[in-house]
Amino acid sequence: MFSPQEIAKKAKERNLAVLSLTDHNSVSGIDEMIEAGEKQGIRIVKGIEFYTRFYGQDLHLLGYGINHKAKKLQELLEKARTHHLEWAMKVLKKLESLGYTIDFEDLKKIRSYYLGLGHLKDILMKEPQNQNKVFKEVQEMRKRKREILKKKVETIHEPSLRSVLRKYLEEFAKEIEEKRELTLFEVIEAFFGREGIAFIEGEHLDIPTQGAIKLVLEVGGIPVLAHPGQQLSWGKDYLIYALKKQGLQGLEVITPYHNWHSVEHYQKLANELELVITGGSDLHGDLMDPELKSQFIHNRWDYFRVPYEVWENLSKVISF
Numbered sequence: 001m002f003s004p005q006e007i008a009k010k011a012k013e014r015n016l017a018v019l020s021l022t023d024h025n026s027v028s029g030i031d032e033m034i035e036a037g038e039k040q041g042i043r044i045v046k047g048i049e050f051y052t053r054f055y056g057q058d059l060h061l062l063g064y065g066i067n068h069k070a071k072k073l074q075e076l077l078e079k080a081r082t083h084h085l086e087w088a089m090k091v092l093k094k095l096e097s098l099g100y101t102i103d104f105e106d107l108k109k110i111r112s113y114y115l116g117l118g119h120l121k122d123i124l125m126k127e128p129q130n131q132n133k134v135f136k137e138v139q140e141m142r143k144r145k146r147e148i149l150k151k152k153v154e155t156i157h158e159p160s161l162r163s164v165l166r167k168y169l170e171e172f173a174k175e176i177e178e179k180r181e182l183t184l185f186e187v188i189e190a191f192f193g194r195e196g197i198a199f200i201e202g203e204h205l206d207i208p209t210q211g212a213i214k215l216v217l218e219v220g221g222i223p224v225l226a227h228p229g230q231q232l233s234w235g236k237d238y239l240i241y242a243l244k245k246q247g248l249q250g251l252e253v254i255t256p257y258h259n260w261h262s263v264e265h266y267q268k269l270a271n272e273l274e275l276v277i278t279g280g281s282d283l284h285g286d287l288m289d290p291e292l293k294s295q296f297i298h299n300r301w302d303y304f305r306v307p308y309e310v311w312e313n314l315s316k317v318i319s320f
Helices: 004-013 030-040 071-097 105-109 117-126 128-154 159-178 184-191 209-218 234-245 260-273 308-314
Strands: 018-021 043-054 057-064 222-225 250-254 276-279
Touching (some): 004 030, 030 043, 043 209, 043 234, 057 209, 057 234, 057 250, 071 105, 071 117, 071 209, 105 117, 117 128, 117 184, 128 184, 209 222, 209 234, 222 276, 234 260, 250 260, 260 276, 276 308
Parallel strands (some): 018 043, 222 250, 250 276
Antiparallel strands (some): 043 057, 057 222
């Protein structure tokens, strides 16, 4: 994770002209981001990304050009944060009930306004007595995945291909058994994912997408559906039509979550619905894997750019 100062510095090094900090359910870094942007000569657009639900479908809603200090917005965010912290406490208590040593004071020490699963992973792994148990749990998850793969391999009708894949799985199993390193995503999946041993339903406050759209409009912003291709299939375009009627004004078309065909599809849909097209890198941090011998991509800015024309178009409808 980067501080606003680090983000602005990295953006300057990559000749970026416009940035928007859109933290999940949080606006706590905006003032600092504006100050850091001014020092680097980068325009900062005030923003947020809400976790929302629309008729049972998880959707992320962006708000650009918002009044981030509006009372109604602050009240909702504080409610969402309180809910999230209560959920995190339940997860930690479940871990404790499973025999893991947990220092509950660590939850209070987290600086982020809206904590992530990586923070829970850090609390879990901080205690030395937990580390071997965590490793064993992840190994069990790896074995379960391998068994699923083995069953799939046995359904392959071509004998020669089935034989090759059997051999590959045997070699893969040996390699995994010897591997001591645990990735962040493995720990999250084994402990906090839907199949994880400490999974608790209700991570985020249930915010209706239409309610978030209304709030963004009330605080002077432009509501934009984030990376629709990540959460929706093309067969669910009708949800975007419905959101348009609820006040949706933009669609994030240009994003690393979309392949070329998705960009083409959602660009056409945005034009059809007269939604402003936006783009974003969805930067979350650097990729620094010490095991990789060749590593040319360290973060999404190394390969992904949003055309400046996208900002010029958005700037016609956004408030400053």
